[in-house]
Amino acid sequence: MKQTKLLMPTLREVPADAEVKSHQYLLKAGYIRPVSAGAFAYLPLAKRVLNKVEAIVREEMEAINANEMLVPEILPAELWQRSGRYQTYGQDLYKFKNRQDRDFILGPTHEETFTELIGGDIKSYKKLPLLVYQIQSKFRDEGRPRFGLLRTREFLMKDAYSFTADQEGLDSIFDQMEDAYRRIFDRIGLDYRVIVGDAGAMGGSDSKEFSAPAAAGEDTIVYSEGSDYAANLEMAQDFYERVDRSSEAQEAMTTIDTPNVKTIEALSALLDRPASELVKTIVLAGPEGQLIAVVTTGDFDVNTVKVQNFLGLSEVDLADETVVKEKLGASFGSLGPVALPEDIQLLVDERAADLVNFAAGANEDGKHHLNVNWGRDVALEEDQVGDFRTVKEGEMAVDGKGKLAFTKGIEIGHIFKLGTKYSAALGAQVLDQNGRAVDMIMGCYGIGLSRLLAAVSEQKADEKGLVWPAAIAPYDVHIVPINLKDDDQAAVVADLEKAVAEAHFDSLVDDRKERAGVKFADADLIGLPIRITVGKKAGEGIVEVVLRESGESFEMQASEVVDHLADWLQK
Amino acid sequence: MKQTKLLMPTLREVPADAEVKSHQYLLKAGYIRPVSAGAFAYLPLAKRVLNKVEAIVREEMEAINANEMLVPEILPAELWQRSGRYQTYGQDLYKFKNRQDRDFILGPTHEETFTELIGGDIKSYKKLPLLVYQIQSKFRDEGRPRFGLLRTREFLMKDAYSFTADQEGLDSIFDQMEDAYRRIFDRIGLDYRVIVGDAGAMGGSDSKEFSAPAAAGEDTIVYSEGSDYAANLEMAQDFYERVDRSSEAQEAMTTIDTPNVKTIEALSALLDRPASELVKTIVLAGPEGQLIAVVTTGDFDVNTVKVQNFLGLSEVDLADETVVKEKLGASFGSLGPVALPEDIQLLVDERAADLVNFAAGANEDGKHHLNVNWGRDVALEEDQVGDFRTVKEGEMAVDGKGKLAFTKGIEIGHIFKLGTKYSAALGAQVLDQNGRAVDMIMGCYGIGLSRLLAAVSEQKADEKGLVWPAAIAPYDVHIVPINLKDDDQAAVVADLEKAVAEAHFDSLVDDRKERAGVKFADADLIGLPIRITVGKKAGEGIVEVVLRESGESFEMQASEVVDHLADWLQK
Secondary structure, eight states, X not given: OBGGGSOOOOOSSOOTTOOSHHHHHHHHTTSEEEEETTEEXXXXXXXXXXXXXXXXXXXXXXXTTOEEOBOOSEEEHXXXXXXXXXHHSGGGSOEEEOTXXXXXXXXXXXXXXXXXXXXXXXXXXXXXXXXEEEEEEEEOOOSSOBTGGGBOSEEEEEEEEEEESSHHHHHHHXXXXXXXXXXXXXXXXXXXXXXXXXXXXXXGGGEEEEEEEOTTOSEEEEEESSSSOEEETTTOOBOOOXXXXXXSOOOOOEEEEOTTOOSHHHHHHHHTOOGGGBEEEEEEEOTTSOEEEEEXXXXXXXXXXXXXXXXXXXXXXXXXXXXXXXXXXXXXXXXXXXXOOTTSEEEEEHHHHTOSSXXXXXXXTTEEEEEEOBTTTBOOOGGXXXXXXXXXXXXXXXXXSSBEEEEEEEEEEEEEEEETHHHHHHTOEEEOTTSOEEEOEEEEEEEEHHHHHHHHHHHHOBTTBOOOOGGGOSOSEEEEESOTTSHXXXXXXXXXXXXXXXXXXXXXXXXXXXXXXXXXXXXXXXXOSEEEEEXXXXXXXXXXXXXTTTXXXXXXXXXXXXXXXXXXXXO | OBGGGSOOOOOSSOOTTOOSHHHHHHHHTTSEEEEETTEEEEOHHHHHHHHHHXXXXXXXXXXXXOEEOBOOSEEEHHHHHXXXXXXXXGGGSOEEEOTTOOEEEEOSOOHXXXXXXXXXXXXXXXXXXXXXXXXXXXXXOOSSOBTGGGBOSEEEEEEEEEEESSHHHHHHHHHHHHHHHHHHHHHHTOOOXXXXXXXXXXXXXXXXXXXXXXXXXXXXXXXXXXXXXXXXXXTOOBOOOOOOOTTSOOOOOEEEEOTTOOSHHHHHHHHTOOGGGBEEEEEEEOTTSOEEEEEEETTSEEOHHHHHHHHTOSOOEEOOHHHHHHHHSSOTTSOOSTTOOTTSEEXXXXXXXXXXXXXXXXXXXXXXXXXXXXXXTXXXXXXXXXXXXXXXXXXXXXXXXXXXXXXXXXXXXEEEEEETHHHHHHTOEEEOTTSOEEEOEEEEEEEEHHHHHHHHHHHHOBTTBOOOOGGGOSOSEEEEESOTTSHHHHHHHHHHHHHHHHTTOOEEEOOSOOOHHHHHHHHHHHTOSEEEEEOGGGGGTEEEEEETTTOOEEEEEHXXXXXXXXXXXXX
C-alpha cells in the first residue's frame, strides 16, 4: 500500500482530554477518531489491526469447533423482560421504540439471544455440546466513557456461548476455552494473567478473568512473584496456617481509657504492640439492613466481597455510622466484639481468630479492652471464622509459592460458568438420556477486541509512539524512501515492495513528499515492526533496517532483506 | 468440520409466513432464524457464506486502493440535523436518547459520518483522492419488513465513500468502482445487470444500479435482448427517430360526439385507428400544486419520473380529478391539448409530437376533436417535446440493438455521484491548487451483503433446496458416509477429509447417525457444490461424486477425488 492512498492523519498535538497513553497515541498516530463520546471510528490502520486480531480469534475458535454466527444488534425488549435483565441491567442499557411503538434494546451482550435461538432448535442432549460465537459491536450507555478505547459506549467483542447437557460438558468446554484464550493472547503478543474473578455468590471457581497488566488499568490484580497465581484484589487470598493457641495462658480482661485513639496506628503506638496483635472491628450492612460485625487483625482491611460471597448476599456495604452508634453505643474506632447486641452477626477473620490476649474497642467511645480472649469473652464458633481480609503486597500467596505483588490491569477477557440461569428463565430445555426435560447448562466467554488495541498500546508503546507486535501490526514492513525522485531509490523500493508481497508479508510505502525527519517520526509513531529506509546507498543496493521494538538498526543488501523478515518478526 | 459439532437445524416444514423461495429455503436449511420482525440471526452456514462474500469484497476493494474503516453505528442526531436528513429521512430512521437525554440515531447509511471524519482531517487537495469503505450492520425501521433477507430492519452492507477535489477524480473512481462491483458479482457467480438508476433531479448518468434478475425482485428491470442496455422501468428508454411530417396535408379539425368513450381502446375502436395515431392527455400536479398536461401517443403510458426529472421537480403525481374537472371542464378520458388554460404547462412526448391529423379529447365530456395538428391547433415549441413515456416490452432499445424485455430484479448494489451535497452541508472543504477553499466532491457506493444471500438463493435454488456457487459456498465439499461404523467407510472419510484440507478446500462431514435418505435430502437442501458419498464400495476405495448444480453423478477412486476438485468447482 502506498501511503498517499492511505488515510493516516497523524497529529502534531494530542487532544487535551486524552488522559492515557493508548488514547493519546491512537489519536496522534491516526488510528482512531471520536464520533461521539465513547464511540470511535477505527481508521484504516486500526481496522487492519482489528482484522488481524479477528483472524487469530477465528482460527482459535474454529480449532475448538466453535460455530461462528451473527445475531441482530437490535433486540426485542420482551426477550430481556423474560430473563429479568430488562429491569435489572440499569442505565447502561440503551432502550428505544420502533415505529410501531414496540420496545427494543441495543444488545450489550447476548445470553438471552443465543439461549432463545438454541433452545428453539435443539431439543435433545444428542445434539449437545454446542459452542457458538460471534464478532460484533456491542452497546453500553456508560455514564462516563473515558480512557479512549478502554471504556466506550460502542465496542467490538467476541462473545461465545456454550450449551451442554451436563456439568462435565461445561467444565470441559470451559477448560478448552481457557486454553484457546491463552493461545489467542499468546499469539497477539500480549502480557496477561489469568486471574480468579469475582463470580459473585456463585463461588470463585466459576469465573476466570484475563487481565493485561498496565498502568492505565482500572482493576488491581494481585499476583504471586513465585507462581502463576493471580486474582482480582477482591478475590485474592494470602497464605495463612491456623495456629492452635488454646494452651496459652489467658490474662484477665481489663478496660482502659483511650481518649482520642481512633485508629489502629494510634492504639498500636499507645500499647506498644504491633497492629497484627490488635483487632479491628468493622460493621457492615446487608441488603435488608441487617448488621454484620467483622473482626480482622489490625494490619489487614476487611474485604466486603469475601463477606458478601461467604454469606451469599447480593450486596454488603459499610454500615451508616449513626445507625452503628445507635445500636452499639460507640463510634467507628471504638468498636469491638465483646458484648455485641444479639442481632448483629459476628464474623472473624482467621488471623484474628488465632489471637490470644488481644486488644479491642470496648463499644464505648474512648475505651478499649485489653486481654480479650475468644470463647471466654466472646462466643465464637468455627463457622464464623474465615478469610475476610483484603490481601497486602508482600504477603505469601495462598499457594505458598512466592510473595504477592500488585499491579494495575485491563480486563481483556472473561470466561464464566453460567449454569442454568438463562436456560431456566427462557425455557431452553433438552431431553436427557432418560427422556427427562432438563435445562441446558451454559457458559459464556468474552474478549474485548477493540479494547485489546488499547491494552497492547498501553503495554508496548514507548516515548516515540506505538509499537505493534508482529502478529497484529497493520503492516509488517514500513518501506521509507528518502527521495522517490531518485531512480536508484525508486527501483529499490519497487523491488522491495514486490519481494515482500511475494513472501506473503504486507508493506506500507511512504511515498509522500516529506522531509526524512517527518517520515521517520511518523514511522516511529505508527509503530510497524520493521522499517526499511532506502536512501543514498540505494545505488549500491544497500538499505537500512530498523526494528521498532528494540531500536536495533543495521545496513544490509536490499535483496537479502526478505530472507530475514520472518526472523525479525519472530523476535 | 463434523456435522455433529455444527449448528445446522434443518426443518421439515417451512413457516407459513415465508413467501419467497430464498426465505423458505434459508429457514428450512438452517441458515437463518428471525429474532424479531426483519432482524435475523445468521446461523453458522450463513455466516460462512457471508465471510466468503466479505473476503471477495475486501480483495476487490483493496485492489482499487480503498481503505477499510469502521465507524460507530450509534450516531449523534446533531450530525444528521446539520445535513438536514434528521428531518427528512422519515419514519425509517431509528431514533433514541442516551442516559444524558441526548438524541442519537442508528445509522442507516454513513455519508454524514465519513464527510465529517474526512473533512476534519483532510485539508488539502494533495491528500485526495481518497476512497474509504466499511462492512457493517445498518438499520432501517421498515414499515413492513418482508421476503426474508430481502427487506429487513437490520442488514449487512459494504458502504464506500469517495472524496476528490474535482469532477474528473470522481468520474474516475466511479468507473473503477463499477469495474470492482462487476468483478465482485462475477466472482460470486451471480447473474446481474448494470442498469441506469433514477438519480432524481440530478440526471440519470449520476447513478448506476446493480440488479439481480429474480422472480422475487421488487423492481422491474428493462433490458435489451440484443445488447448490455438495462435500466429501471422508470428510467428505461426505447429507440425512436423523429419524423418531419410538416409537408403532409393538414385536414380541417372537427369535433365529434363520443359518449361513453373513456379509454383509448374505445376511441381506437370507434374511429378504427390504431392507438399509436391517437393521443392521451394526462394531467399531473407538481409539489406546489402546479398542473402539467402531458401528451403521449395512445399506446404508451406517461412516465412521471421522466417528467419530474425533465422539470427538475422534487415530486410529480397524477392530479386530483376534481381539480382537473374544475380547471379544464372535463373528466379524465376526455382531456386534450387544444385550448388548454394558460397556466397549465404542456409537455408532449416525441412520438405524439410527430403525429398529424390526430384525434384527442376536446376537454368536454363526451366530445373528441379529429384532425388536430400541432402548430395550427396547439402552439408547441421544441423545448416542450421530450421522452415522457414508459417503455413497453418488445420496443427497440434506445441503443437500437435489440428489443426491450422486462424482468423482476433485486437491487444488490448502487453507485452514486453525490457531488457536494454533504460536503457543502457539513463544511468539508479542501484548499485547491490555487489555494481556494472548495467543497470536496463525493461519491457513495453500496452493496447489500446480507441481501446477496437471498439474491443468490432466488437465482440458484432448485426444487431440492439451495445451490451455492463455489466461491461462496459454506463448504466446498460435503462428505457423506452411509455408515461410519464401517471401518472401510471411516478410513476413506478420514483420508478424504485430510486430502481436501491439504488441497486448501473445506469440507463438511456428515457424521450423524441418520438414514442415508435423510442425509442426502439434507445435503441437497443445504446445497454444497460437491457431495461425495462413501458407501458400500469403500472397501474398493470407490466413492460416488454428485455435483449439486448439474445433478451429474459418477463413481471414482476416492484417492483421485482431490485432483478434480478445482475443476468441478470451476464449473
